[in-house]
Structures are given as structure tokens and as C-alpha cells.
Amino acid sequence: MRTIRYFVDKRAREHPEKIYTIAPDPGFSLSYLQLKEDSIRLGKYLMKLGLKKGDKVSFMMGNGYQTTKIFLGTMYAGFVITPLNLMSQPSQLEYFLNHSDTKLVFFSQEHKERLTAAVNKVDRDIKLIEIDIDSKSIFPEDHDLSDIPLPDVTQEDDALLLYTSGTTGQPKGVMLSHKNVVAGGQYTAMAHELTPEDRALCSLPLYHINGEVVTAVTPLVSGGSVVMPHKFRTSYFWELISEYGCTWFSVVPTIISYLISGTDIEGKNLKLDQLRFGRSASSALPPSLHMEFEEKFKVSIVETMGLTETAAPVFSNPMDPSKRKYGSPGLAVGNRAKIIDGAGKELLRGTQGEIVIRGDNVMKEYYKAPDKTAEAIEPDGWLHTGDIGYLDQDGFVFVTGRVKELIIKGGENIAPREIDEVLYKHPAILDAAAVGIPDDVYGEEIMACVTLKPGHKASEQELQNHCLEELGKFKTPKVIRFMDELPKGPSGKIQRLKLPDIVKELEASL
Numbered sequence: 001m002r003t004i005r006y007f008v009d010k011r012a013r014e015h016p017e018k019i020y021t022i023a024p025d026p027g028f029s030l031s032y033l034q035l036k037e038d039s040i041r042l043g044k045y046l047m048k049l050g051l052k053k054g055d056k057v058s059f060m061m062g063n064g065y066q067t068t069k070i071f072l073g074t075m076y077a078g079f080v081i082t083p084l085n086l087m088s089q090p091s092q093l094e095y096f097l098n099h100s101d102t103k104l105v106f107f108s109q110e111h112k113e114r115l116t117a118a119v120n121k122v123d124r125d126i127k128l129i130e131i132d133i134d135s136k137s138i139f140p141e142d143h144d145l146s147d148i149p150l151p152d153v154t155q156e157d158d159a160l161l162l163y164t165s166g167t168t169g170q171p172k173g174v175m176l177s178h179k180n181v182v183a184g185g186q187y188t189a190m191a192h193e194l195t196p197e198d199r200a201l202c203s204l205p206l207y208h209i210n211g212e213v214v215t216a217v218t219p220l221v222s223g224g225s226v227v228m229p230h231k232f233r234t235s236y237f238w239e240l241i242s243e244y245g246c247t248w249f250s251v252v253p254t255i256i257s258y259l260i261s262g263t264d265i266e267g268k269n270l271k272l273d274q275l276r277f278g279r280s281a282s283s284a285l286p287p288s289l290h291m292e293f294e295e296k297f298k299v300s301i302v303e304t305m306g307l308t309e310t311a312a313p314v315f316s317n318p319m320d321p322s323k324r325k326y327g328s329p330g331l332a333v334g335n336r337a338k339i340i341d342g343a344g345k346e347l348l349r350g351t352q353g354e355i356v357i358r359g360d361n362v363m364k365e366y367y368k369a370p371d372k373t374a375e376a377i378e379p380d381g382w383l384h385t386g387d388i389g390y391l392d393q394d395g396f397v398f399v400t401g402r403v404k405e406l407i408i409k410g411g412e413n414i415a416p417r418e419i420d421e422v423l424y425k426h427p428a429i430l431d432a433a434a435v436g437i438p439d440d441v442y443g444e445e446i447m448a449c450v451t452l453k454p455g456h457k458a459s460e461q462e463l464q465n466h467c468l469e470e471l472g473k474f475k476t477p478k479v480i481r482f483m484d485e486l487p488k489g490p491s492g493k494i495q496r497l498k499l500p501d502i503v504k505e506l507e508a509s510l
Contacts, residue, residue, distance in 0.1 A: 002155040002182035002360075004075040005039075007220050012036035015196075020220065022227045022244055023065035026134035030069070036076075038069050043077020044145035049104070049127065053078040053151040054158060056102040060084040060111045062230050063206050064133035070106055071206050071216060075159045075178065078151040082161040083207035086111070087489070092171065093118040096163055097126060099173060099368065106131055106138075133230075155179040161367055162209060162308055173367030174308045183360035184209075184311025185217035187334030191316035192248065192279065192302065196223035201241055201249040203232040208489075210282055213312040214250045234262040242270040250279040253286065254488065256293050256301070257430055261453050265297060277302050277319070281312070283493040284399060284417055286424035287326040305329030305399065309376070309383060311361040315397050327421075328396040335359030339391055344378075352390045352400060356382045388415065405496055407436035409444050414475055416496065422470040423448060426463060428456035431486045433494045434477060448477040449486055449499050481506075 011020070016033035023029070030038075046057065057074045059081075061067050074081040082100045084093065097105075097118055104127040107115050112130065119126050131138045159178045163171040176184075188194070200219055204211035219226045227244045229236070232255060241249065251259075256278075265272065280290075281304045293301055300321055306312035314337065317323075317330035324330070338346050339353040347353045358381045365373040377383050388406065389399040400415035407414040416434040423432035431451045439445035448467075452458060460480045467476040481503050487495045 002186075003153050003157075003178040004072060004159065004181065004217070004220070005077075005153045007182065008032070008036050008039060008072065008076055011220065011223060015223070018196075018223075019225050021065075021068050021225065023068070023134070023229075024227060024240060024244065025230050026065055028065045028134075028136065030065070035069065035072065039073035039076035040150065041139065041145060042070065042073035043079070043150045044148040045139050046074075046077065046079060046104070047148050047150070048145060051079060051103055054080060055104075056080045056082045056100050056161060058082045058084050058097070058100070058102040058105040059207075060086065060105055060107040060115050061131075061133050062086065062108065063202060063211070063228050064230055065228070066106075066131055066133045066135060066138055067206050068216060068226075068228050071212065072220070075181070076153075078153045078157065080158045080161050083212070084115075085163065085207050086205065090114065090118060094121045095170065098122045098124070100161055100163075102126060104129065108133055153178065155182070158364070160212065160311075162207075162212075164308055172369060172372060175364045175367045176311050177364050180311045180361050180363060181213060181217055182221060183334065184213040184306075184313055185221040187313045187359075187361060188214050188218040188316075189222040191304065191313060191319075191330075191333040192277070193319050194218065194222040194224060194248075198222065198224040198247045198276075199245055200224065200226045201237075201244075201246040202226055202228050203237070203249060203251050203255060204282075205231070208282075209306070209308045209312045210250060210252070214279070214281070214306075234258050238263060238265050238268070238270055238272070241275055242272060245271070245274050247274050247276045248279060249275075250281065252282040252493065253280060253284070253289060254431065256280060256285065256289055260289070260293055260296060261430065272299075275299060279304055281306055281329075284329075284420070286421045288421070288425045290326055303329050305397070307357075307385060309363045309385075310335070310357055310359070311363070313361070314357055314359075314385075325392075325394075325396050328392075328398050330397070331395050332357075332397070335361065337391070337397060338382075339389065347390075349391050349393050352388060354403060355385045355387045355389050355397060355399070357385060358382045402496075405435070407434070407444055407446055409436070409439075409446065409474070410442040412474075414446065419446065419448060419467065419471065419475060419477065422467055423450060423463065425470070426458065426466050428452050428458040429463075430454075431494065433486055433496045433499060435496050435499045437479070437500055439478075445479070446475065446477040447479040447481065447500070447503070449481045449483050449503065451483055451486055 011032040160176040202215040277300045304316040315329040419434035430453045434448045436444035437447045487498045
């Protein structure tokens, strides 16, 4: 049975005292038996408050001891967990609360003002419960909950409602069932050959699919464990791995870049022999950055790819380093993948088209959006990813861009990622993203937005000359804009489509 409850019960029955999660900030650990007992207590408490099976429960908190328990315990008890993105603007937060039909929000004190302001604009009663994520318990022990039964949970029941980043239009609510969420964890464990002896370091927020499924659900289904600090910190990343014996970690390319420029492990007496690999996902990992990280830290990075709509994992490179391909997120794992043209016809290997996916991890629906669901999922279960790419002769996928992000210059399709990767080869570049801008001659021209590494300098002409050598004149950006920071979603993925408007605003303010 693919439900969160099944796996929590199974682990508690077979290895009750084994540690599931460690919260280093308060210094707490949680066994599988404690996870089960606290999940039951959470469920009964919510039912006593009047919630029913399938009701939406949200949280607005950073990662931590109680956040992890609320995330899993809500699903265990038959409710739907709907995490709130801490990066949300006020209008987005109001939209999430209203659209999701959430009945109750757990929150920590630092988010009280923003949350209360948004809740007051929703024409529906929403119960708010303030908690300390580092407390041992969030409910009074004197509550008698013994006579409240929990509802049954099946693998087709709703489990997780998560909103997309919303780079264009209103964010869509991705509804994932228990089967979807568990399959996501199983496919991750399969891809990385995880065993009960493995321990993950969670560096990504529990309001993002990567943190939720890859580093919280995956250890549950594989019988392993996870270290759950409040947030990623460059100054403490390697020390956490060393102190708690982590065997793997999941990050995004931005974090990889931060670690390269901001950390060192030489001469620190760290215990890293047990560290098997790092995992990169959520956006493309430039090969130059990939190789620089592995060369500096002697830690293998497995590039992968996933979507919110697929409960995270879709593709992954093999665990054998000799079989990996730089620049590719790998082979389909658990899922099936193919490339299609605009008419839905499957294309031959090496031919570029849209990547579509089918598998048990593909979402149930877009919440309250049957038209968008029908557009995204074919009747036979194939999900349109919106990503453009091709499969090589070995079945490795190469992603060249998004359907909506392709730059069409003079009738020629240009994949922004090709330009990004060349810019990343320049030693001064921390972040880079190319995008199309209107042009009277070509229809679209190329603009690249970049941020520089601390202590580095580069001019627009220098970067254009660098691109000319690698790309030629036609694909070299006409304009390069320097920014303090590129807009990113919660996972660290650059929100490319926002760049033209941001640049216009910056130029107008000068």
C-alpha cells in the first residue's frame, strides 16, 4: 500500500527505536515509533478541532523538528498538507490561503504579521496556531484523545497540495496523492541505491517538492534517516555532514555555486569518508560548475531532474560515475519518458521536441482547474512537462529550454541554456540567465542577466567577447545586464521570464 501511514507504521513496527530525523538546532532526534505516536496524536487533535478527512492543513515555518512532524503527520492522519511558501508576496499568500481551502495554519512567530494580514483578507474562517518549531511538544499532554478514531487512508487519497512558482499567471495548485508522493520517494531511493544505512542532509525548504519528497519522504520509504536544520548555511554545511554522518545531500545549482565560492574543507578535520554523493536538481547544472565542485571537494554530484507535478524525481544519472553524462539530468527512473512534436507524435532519438512523462508519481490534477489538468495530462496518462529537449541514443535526456522560454531570433530557435552555460564558464560569473527581448530587426534579440562572484570583476564587453569565442556572433547576447541578485523561486531556480520586467524597472529608476 503506497501511503505515508503504511510506511510510518511499517518502520515503527520493524525498527521502533531507529532514528528517523535529527534536528540539530535544538539537538532533538525523533525515532520511527515517536513519529508514529506523534502523527496519531496530531491527527486526533485536528479532528477534535473539527477537521475532517481531506481537509487542508497548512504551515508557515522554516524547517525544523516540529515542521517535519507536521508535514508527515498531517498526511498520516488523512488530511492534506498545504505548505505555504515563505518567499510569497502578500497577494500570493492571500491567493494560496483562499484557493487551497485551507482550514488551519500552523505558524512560527516571525511570520505572524504577514500571515495574519493575509488571513484577514480571506472571506473564510481559518484557524491559526502559533508554535515553536524547536519545542518538544506542541499540544497539551492533558488532552484526552483516546476515543477519537482516525479515518482510513488509501493510496488514491489526496496527500499534498503544492503551488507552482507562478513565473507566468497565477500559480497552479498541484494535487498529489499518497501514491504519487510515495512513488516519488521510491523512485529517488531507486535512482540513488539508498539503503536503511543512508542518512540525508536536508538543505532545501519543506515548502518545496525537493525538500519534501526527496529528503523527507525518501528516507521514510527506504528506512533511512534525515538531518533537518532550520535552513541551508554555507558556514555549517560540511560541519553538519561530518558531525551527523550524512551519506548524501540534495541541493540546487545555486547552492553548489555558493559552496564553491564560500567554503573550504581543507585542514578542517572533517569526517566525510561516509559521504557517498551529492544530488543536484530543480534547475540545470552547468557542466563547468559541476566539474569545478567535484574537483574542489572530491565529492561526486549526481545531476537529476524533477517537477512539482511529478513529486520531484523524473530523471537521474547513474550512480556509477563512469556512466554519467555532464550536461544531462540522466535517464528516466521509475517513470517512462519520450519526446514528442507539436502534434503529439513520438520523435526519434536525437530529435528535439517536448519532454513528456508517465508514471505513478504524476500528479492527480491541478486543484480546481480541470481545463489546465486536461491540457497538461493526456487521457492515457502522459504529462506535458513544458520542457524542450531530446533523448540521445543511450536514453539520456538533454534539456535545451522551456517551451515558453525559447528565444526566436530571426526565425531561429535558440535555447537560453546554451548561452547560460557559456557564461558560467567565465570565472567571474556566479549566476547567469539569457532571455529574449523585443527587436525591430530580428523579432527577438538576446539579453543576458548576470551576477558576479564576490571579489570578481567583469565588463559587458569582456563577457560579450567571451561569448563570441564560444557561440559566434548570432547567439552572443546583444545586451548584458549586471544585477545584485537574479530572481529565484524557493528551490533556487532562476525565474527567467521575470527578468525583462525587472530590468525595465531598474532602468526606469536610474
